[in-house]
Amino acid sequence: MHALHVSDLTVSYDKKPVLEDVSFSIPNGSITGIIGPNGAGKSTLIKSILRLIPSITGEVKVYGEPYAQQKKLIGYVPQRSEVDWDFPTNALDVVLMGRYRHIGIFKRAKKAEITWARECLQKVGMLGYAERQISQLSGGQQQRVFLARALAQDAMVYFMDEPFSGVDAATERAIIQLMKNWKQEGKTVIVVHHDLQTVEDYFDHVLLLNKQLVDFGETPKVFTLENLEKTYGGKIAFLQKTPSTEKEHHAHGHLAFESE
Amino acid sequence: MTYTLWIVITGCLVGLTCGVTGSLLVLRKMSMIADAISHTVLLGIVGAFFVTQSLNGVPMLIGAAIVGLLTAFFVETLHRSGVQSDAAIGVVFTSLFALGVVLIAFIGDQVHLDVQHALMGEIAFVPWNTLQIGGVSLGPVAVWMLGGVLFVNLLLIAIFYKEIKLSTFDPQYALLIGVPVVFIHYLLMIMVSLSTVASFDSVGAILVVAMLIVPGSTAYLLTDKFFTMLWMSGAIGILSALIGYGSAVYFNVSIAGSMASSTGILFILAFLFSPRHGLVFKRLRTT
Ligand SMILES: Nc1ncnc2c1ncn2[C@@H]1O[C@H](COP(=O)(O)OP(=O)(O)O)[C@@H](O)[C@H]1O
Numbered sequence: 001m002h003a004l005h006v007s008d009l010t011v012s013y014d015k016k017p018v019l020e021d022v023s024f025s026i027p028n029g030s031i032t033g034i035i036g037p038n039g040a041g042k043s044t045l046i047k048s049i050l051r052l053i054p055s056i057t058g059e060v061k062v063y064g065e066p067y068a069q070q071k072k073l074i075g076y077v078p079q080r081s082e083v084d085w086d087f088p089t090n091a092l093d094v095v096l097m098g099r100y101r102h103i104g105i106f107k108r109a110k111k112a113e114i115t116w117a118r119e120c121l122q123k124v125g126m127l128g129y130a131e132r133q134i135s136q137l138s139g140g141q142q143q144r145v146f147l148a149r150a151l152a153q154d155a156m157v158y159f160m161d162e163p164f165s166g167v168d169a170a171t172e173r174a175i176i177q178l179m180k181n182w183k184q185e186g187k188t189v190i191v192v193h194h195d196l197q198t199v200e201d202y203f204d205h206v207l208l209l210n211k212q213l214v215d216f217g218e219t220p221k222v223f224t225l226e227n228l229e230k231t232y233g234g235k236i237a238f239l240q241k242t243p244s245t246e247k248e249h250h251a252h253g254h255l256a257f258e259s260e
Numbered sequence: 261m262t263y264t265l266w267i268v269i270t271g272c273l274v275g276l277t278c279g280v281t282g283s284l285l286v287l288r289k290m291s292m293i294a295d296a297i298s299h300t301v302l303l304g305i306v307g308a309f310f311v312t313q314s315l316n317g318v319p320m321l322i323g324a325a326i327v328g329l330l331t332a333f334f335v336e337t338l339h340r341s342g343v344q345s346d347a348a349i350g351v352v353f354t355s356l357f358a359l360g361v362v363l364i365a366f367i368g369d370q371v372h373l374d375v376q377h378a379l380m381g382e383i384a385f386v387p388w389n390t391l392q393i394g395g396v397s398l399g400p401v402a403v404w405m406l407g408g409v410l411f412v413n414l415l416l417i418a419i420f421y422k423e424i425k426l427s428t429f430d431p432q433y434a435l436l437i438g439v440p441v442v443f444i445h446y447l448l449m450i451m452v453s454l455s456t457v458a459s460f461d462s463v464g465a466i467l468v469v470a471m472l473i474v475p476g477s478t479a480y481l482l483t484d485k486f487f488t489m490l491w492m493s494g495a496i497g498i499l500s501a502l503i504g505y506g507s508a509v510y511f512n513v514s515i516a517g518s519m520a521s522s523t524g525i526l527f528i529l530a531f532l533f534s535p536r537h538g539l540v541f542k543r544l545r546t547t
Pocket residue numbers: 013014018036037038039040041042043044045
């Protein structure tokens with residue numbers, strides 16, 4: 001059973017095409033990395049799947065049913081820079097936002113919801129910061145609050161946009177742990193990612209994107225030098241050994257790509 | 261009740277209604293739209309007059325709500341089709357306001373409605389325009405209108421509290437979990453339009469912008485809590501009205517003008533001395 005099925009997705013901003021005919025099917029219980037250079041359309045891909053921006057063509061199915069009917073199963077961790085962290089609210093409040101659908105319109109959060117939100121904060125090691133104003137949190141802590149909100153939502157398919165960018169090592173580990181837990185629970189995780197060195201460690205599936213889909217599939221098959229060159233247009237610099245082209249384990253630690 | 265008391269009550273209601281409603285605009289970074297709506301509602305008022313041939317409260321509120329929605333809609337449409345949002349606001353509000361000004365000329369001397377009055381308001385006249393039912397005077401029309409609008413706005417904020425909060429903080433996530441983000445946006449536009457019209461007689465189109473934006477901006481410097489920010493904006497609005505009235509009497513100047521000036525003074529005080537965001541304490545902490 002596929003957790004997510006996308007066919008012929010085309011998106012443009014002001015008539016300038018950003019995504020062209022993207023199709024893929026992500027198996028249930030997998031962790032997929034969406035990889036591509038800056039401006040490749042990674043965020044756009046996620047947002048158009050989630051119907052946050054309009055698409056010209058394209059069909060999205062979640063567990064075989066149209067997206068619109070399955071919205072409740074979707075969790076989302078936006079790029080941290082997308083919200084105003086000076087907004088007057090605290091960490092617990094942000095996590096509770098993940099429960100708004102469960103709480104329902106008109107109603108206020110009940111004790112049970114608040115207890116649940118606190119548990120989610122605890123799971124990401126942030127319980128001690130529940131009442132802290134969000135602007136007083138570090139980048140990593142803010143990211144954890146977002147994670148806790150996604151946890152609170154209790155979804156089946158999670159989308160995360162660059163969760164590792166600008167976070168400390170402990171937060172990075174916490175995110176990995178969370179992704180693995182989700183996978184064990186049979187949930188599906190889709191992550192926009194830009195650090196090539198960690199791709200093979202973190203993801204069992206890889207989606208290479210640069211305006212068009214370059215390749216999608218299991219990491220060892222897809223994360224190859226040839227594919228990466230296609231994706232990054234030859235801007236890859238290999239300092240030592242290449243990824244899956246070499247069979248040797250841990251050979252991937254010296255791969256970098258030059259951004260313009 | 262005395263003349264003075266009615267003026268003070270009116271001023272406080274303007275401060276409270278505009279303060280609470282405007283604080284939401286401040287958080288949504290939409291202060292400019294307040295400026296736009298405060299001008300375009302003139303068209304709503306004139307339109308209501310053409311339909312009903314009177315300057316009655318309820319049609320005026322309806323007219324303003326419609327024109328406020330239109331303003332927001334036109335701005336949104338222009339922006340979507342590629343016009344910068346500040347330019348879109350500029351184009352829409354000047355056009356609709358100009359239309360209002362032209363139409364006023366057709367009303368002529370039939371009623372007391374002129375551009376000067378619409379721009380500046382005159383709170384000192386408010387007590388004379390009373391609501392009469394069966395020959396009994398029930399107090400100034402402005403007080404009834406402001407009270408009604410305050411009630412409606414507070415009710416809407418109470419009902420959609422969570423949804424307003426989330427769609428302000430993180431509109432995309434709000435959309436994702438099914439919050440009617442667009443509906444909330446236009447609801448807020450209606451609330452701003454209603455507040456503006458109800459405050460028109462007292463403070464006029466220009467100073468109402470101060471009453472909408474400055475208390476919210478001040479409260480923003482003073483608190484880190486959403487709910488506190490809402491009520492504090494209202495409280496600052498009331499405080500501005502009181503200080504403004506007091507100093508207007510003392511210096512013998514325009515009441516509306518000194519109410520708006522008071523909001524400015526309170527803002528500067530908060531800007532300098534707010535415990536967390538104030539300039540002075542920031543300096544002290546860094547040196
Ligand atoms: N709101 C927008 N309006 C116009 N162009 C946009 C907008 N958002 C992104 N773009 C453009 O679309 C392309 C893809 O952007 P994005 O999806 O954010 O890329 P990525 O996340 O892979 O870095 C870029 O060229 C970017 O400049």
